[in-house]
Amino acid sequence: MSSETGKILTTDGIPLEESLKQSEKKNKIKAFLLVAPLLLFLIITYMIPIGDMFSRSIDDKMVTNMLPKTYKAMENWDGKELPPEEVFEAFYLDYKILVKNKTAGKLQTQLNYEKNGFKSVLKKLARKQKKFGEGNYKEQIMKVHKRWRNVEYWRAIKRRAPSYTYSKYLKGIDMYSNEDGKIVQVTEDRRIHRILWIRTVEVAFFVTLFCFLMAYPIAHLLATLPMKYSNLLMICVLLPFWTSLLVRTASWMILLQQQGIVNDFFVWIGLVADDNRPEMMYNKTGTYVAMTQILLPFMVLPLYSVMKTISPSLMRAGKSLGATPATAFFKVYFPLTIPGIGAGCLLVFILAIGYYITPALVGGASGTLISNQIAYHMKSTLDWSFASAMGLMLLTGVLVIYWIYNKLVGVDNIKLG
Amino acid sequence: MALPKYTEPHYRIWHYFYLFVCGCVFFFLIAPLFVIFPLSFNAEEFLVFTDGMKRLDPDAFSLRWYNDMIYGTKNPWGLAARNSFIIAIFATLGSIILGTLAALGLSSRHMPYKGLIMAILISPMIVPLIISGVAIFFFMAKVGLAATHLGIILAHIILGTPFVVITVTATLSGFDHSITRAASSLGSSPYNTFMKITLPLILPGVISGGLFAFVTSFDEVVVVLFLAGLDNTTIPIQMWTGLREQLSPTILAVATCLIVLSVLILVTAELLRRRSERLRGINR
Numbered sequence: 104m105s106s107e108t109g110k111i112l113t114t115d116g117i118p119l120e121e122s123l124k125q126s127e128k129k130n131k132i133k134a135f136l137l138v139a140p141l142l143l144f145l146i147i148t149y150m151i152p153i154g155d156m157f158s159r160s161i162d163d164k165m166v167t168n169m170l171p172k173t174y175k176a177m178e179n180w181d182g183k184e185l186p187p188e189e190v191f192e193a194f195y196l197d198y199k200i201l202v203k204n205k206t207a208g209k210l211q212t213q214l215n216y217e218k219n220g221f222k223s224v225l226k227k228l229a230r231k232q233k234k235f236g237e238g239n240y241k242e243q244i245m246k247v248h249k250r251w252r253n254v255e256y257w258r259a260i261k262r263r264a265p266s267y268t269y270s271k272y273l274k275g276i277d278m279y280s281n282e283d284g285k286i287v288q289v290t291e292d293r294r295i296h297r298i299l300w301i302r303t304v305e306v307a308f309f310v311t312l313f314c315f316l317m318a319y320p321i322a323h324l325l326a327t328l329p330m331k332y333s334n335l336l337m338i339c340v341l342l343p344f345w346t347s348l349l350v351r352t353a354s355w356m357i358l359l360q361q362q363g364i365v366n367d368f369f370v371w372i373g374l375v376a377d378d379n380r381p382e383m384m385y386n387k388t389g390t391y392v393a394m395t396q397i398l399l400p401f402m403v404l405p406l407y408s409v410m411k412t413i414s415p416s417l418m419r420a421g422k423s424l425g426a427t428p429a430t431a432f433f434k435v436y437f438p439l440t441i442p443g444i445g446a447g448c449l450l451v452f453i454l455a456i457g458y459y460i461t462p463a464l465v466g467g468a469s470g471t472l473i474s475n476q477i478a479y480h481m482k483s484t485l486d487w488s489f490a491s492a493m494g495l496m497l498l499t500g501v502l503v504i505y506w507i508y509n510k511l512v513g514v515d516n517i518k519l520g
Numbered sequence: 521m522a523l524p525k526y527t528e529p530h531y532r533i534w535h536y537f538y539l540f541v542c543g544c545v546f547f548f549l550i551a552p553l554f555v556i557f558p559l560s561f562n563a564e565e566f567l568v569f570t571d572g573m574k575r576l577d578p579d580a581f582s583l584r585w586y587n588d589m590i591y592g593t594k595n596p597w598g599l600a601a602r603n604s605f606i607i608a609i610f611a612t613l614g615s616i617i618l619g620t621l622a623a624l625g626l627s628s629r630h631m632p633y634k635g636l637i638m639a640i641l642i643s644p645m646i647v648p649l650i651i652s653g654v655a656i657f658f659f660m661a662k663v664g665l666a667a668t669h670l671g672i673i674l675a676h677i678i679l680g681t682p683f684v685v686i687t688v689t690a691t692l693s694g695f696d697h698s699i700t701r702a703a704s705s706l707g708s709s710p711y712n713t714f715m716k717i718t719l720p721l722i723l724p725g726v727i728s729g730g731l732f733a734f735v736t737s738f739d740e741v742v743v744v745l746f747l748a749g750l751d752n753t754t755i756p757i758q759m760w761t762g763l764r765e766q767l768s769p770t771i772l773a774v775a776t777c778l779i780v781l782s783v784l785i786l787v788t789a790e791l792l793r794r795r796s797e798r799l800r801g802i803n804r
Contacts (some may be wrong), residue, residue, distance in 0.1 A: 125631065130628065131630045131631070133625075133628070133630070134625045134626075134628035134630045134631040134632075135625065135631065136625070137621045137622065137624050137625030137628075137630065138621070138622045138625035138626060138631070138637060138641075139625075140618055140621060140622070141618040141619065141621065141622040141639065141641060141643065141681060141685075142622070142637060144618060144677075144678075145640060145641065145644070145681075146640070148656065148674060148675075148678055149643070149644060149652070149655065149656065149659075149678050150640065150643075151659070152655035152656060152658050152659040153647075153651070153655045155655070155658055155659070156651075156654060156655055156658065159658070168625065207648060250595035282674050302647075317545045317548070318545075320538060320541050320542050320545065321542050321545045324538075324539075324542045327751070336546060338548040338786070340547045340549060341550050341790070342550065342553065342782065342783065342786055343549055343550065343552075343553065345774075345782040345785050345789070346553060346778070346782040347738075347739045347756070347759075347778045347781055347782065348739055348741070349739070349741065349756055349759040349760060349763065349775075349776050350556065350759075350775040350779060351552060351553070353556070353759070353763055353767065353771060353772070353775055354551060354552040354553060354555050354556050354762065354775070356763065356767055357555055357556070357559065357567050357768050357772075358552060358555055360567070362568050364555065364566070364569070375785065394646060396548060396552060397551065399545075399548075399549060400549075419718065428531060440640065453646060453648070454648075456648065457647075457648020457649055457650055457651065459650050460741055460742065463764075464760075464763050464764065465628075467744070472792045474599075474648065474650040477650050477651075477654065478650060478742075478745075479655070481654060482746075487658075489619055490654060491654065494649075494650065494651040494654050494655075496649075497648060497651060498647060498651050500525075500650070501647065501648060505646060514664055
């Protein structure tokens with residue numbers, strides 16, 4: 104093919120190589136333009152807001168912006184002894200504006216997070232500062248409340264000087280940075296978040312395990328039965344899959360209530376006494392039972408689609424070569440189903456770790472998970488930066504699991520039944 | 521699954537045990553749904569089977585909760601149902617259009633950075649819903665779409681498109697691209713080729729993806745809880761509030777209607793799946 108001219112030309116006189124490259128490029132742009140609308144839409148409405156959650160979670164400009172003069176004056180203060188007169192004056196001027204604009208409440212709340220008891224001190228100052236005279240603010244402020252003589256309170260103000268903070272993340276794992284700037288644990292009776300994290304992982308793990316143990320036999324049965332039976336049984340898996348989550352949770356609430364059918368059955372077979380019916384809802388039991396049933400189809404479907412492709416002759420070959428059915432199963436069949444197990448477990452674990460609705464309805468106090476805490480801070484305490492911080496910690500966990508799974512098993516096409 | 525005659529007794533026992541376990545699991549999966557049916561026809565206000573119901577006494581059954589659901593004065597189910605359908609239909613249409621276009625681009629072999637883009641497109645499916653809810657709420661609040669229908673529809677498009685992308689990409693994986701080239705070489709415009717050749721062939725995938733998107737939207741409560749105002753209440757929100765406050769038989773009547781709806785969706789999805797398998801020439 105190598106001609107004397109060196110290059111093969113198309114009919115237009117352009118070298119073929121160049122012409123091919125051009126059309127490649129055109130095709131690339133065409134393909135990208137098709138994807139672009141959705142990609143842009145998701146980036147704007149979804150990816151950037153998730154990034155926004157991060158800046159919200161570390162943002163601490165509020166106090167910084169409320170006390171601009173104070174922080175400027177504090178720059179030269181080493182924090183060892185009481186601050187000099189300039190700082191007192193600057194603080195008085197900043198605080199006066201806040202009281203006038205009726206935004207002093209926010210500062211009081213924020214500084215109270217930093218040092219307990221700050222709120223009452225500041226409130227008293229808000230009332231008294233109207234009668235302050237010119238000059239010597241240090242004396243005047245210290246006269247209002249003796250705590251202003253305590254350097255700890257001034258250090259607390261100084262700690263809020265940076266516009267960024269990672270304190271919300273520390274709070275999420277029950278830690279905080281104390282007066283000396285050291286990171287320490289909160290007192291034992293206030294360590295609530297760590298319990299929630301552990302419980303969330305525990306529930307997700309056991310729900311995944313239960314789902315696996317229950318799904319494996321029925322996926323096997325569905326994959327090996329003749330079509331006309333398996334189609335009928337498949338409905339038992341698909342109908343719950345397509346049914347509203349709330350409907351299924353509602354049915355568990357009916358079944359598990361104290362006068363419910365499950366308790367009736369236990370009484371009838373004599374397992375429990377009629378007057379001593381166990382509480383099966385509003386605790387962990389309820390969460391486990393309901394979540395397992397709700398997430399079971401997500402385990403069955405990937406397992407089924409993998410098992411369907413395994414030829415039954417493999418097991419027969421194993422047996423004819425002298426393996427017992429158990430050996431044939433564990434050496435031949437089981438290893439072949441691992442991609443399905445991986446996909447199912449990943450799906451169920453990720454869904455379970457972020458579960459919100461079912462635990463909130465049947466979980467009670469001892470069955471709530473980290474998602475419930477996030478929702479609580481979003482809707483009740485309105486501490487959105489803390490909710491964002493916890494959400495991102497959860498997201499990081501999920502992404503790590505996803506990454507590990509990808510390394511171990513490989514993310515093939517996710518199959519949906 | 522009849523066992524061969526030569527099966528040894530202990531394997532026979534093992535086999536029956538296995539069938540028994542499978543039976544129990546199937547029962548565990550499906551039985552809870554059937555509790556709702558009879559109780560929604562309960563004449564009493566209690567959520568337990570009354571003695572009359574156990575005797576199948578006709579007087580113990582009634583339609584009063586269905587009546588309450590439709591005509592009850594303080595029941596917001598009518599508004600909720602209307603909102604739910606409007607939101608779900610528009611969210612489904614949006615998901616189908618955006619998702620199908622993206623899937624067409626993704627399955628082109630010229631597509632650059634395929635893995636990364638696919639990861640971004642299906643991320644709303646992997647990220648826990650509560651986090652999606654918080655992020656989407658921040659966005660909608662910023663652009664002033666919180667507590668509007670449009671905001672909820674956009675949020676549901678975000679959650680629904682991954683399903684369309686996945687199902688349509690799967691359908692396109694068995695697609696013979698030479699037929700579209702044949703159409704082009706015969707003088708068909710790209711638009712014409714898409715409408716007359718590609719779309720009819722990938723339609724089962726598109727519709728089943730659309731069904732997923734519809735169900736996702738129709739059943740979605742976490743994100744809506746953040747976004748909805750009083751005027752945008754949906755069926756899931758009403759059920760959520762009802763279940764939190766007091767489990768009333770009216771909720772069971774609604775639940776029964778939802779189960780009937782999901783049976784219809786299941787049948788449609790199954791028929792589509794079989795059709796698409798037949799078209800792709802997969803015969804089992």
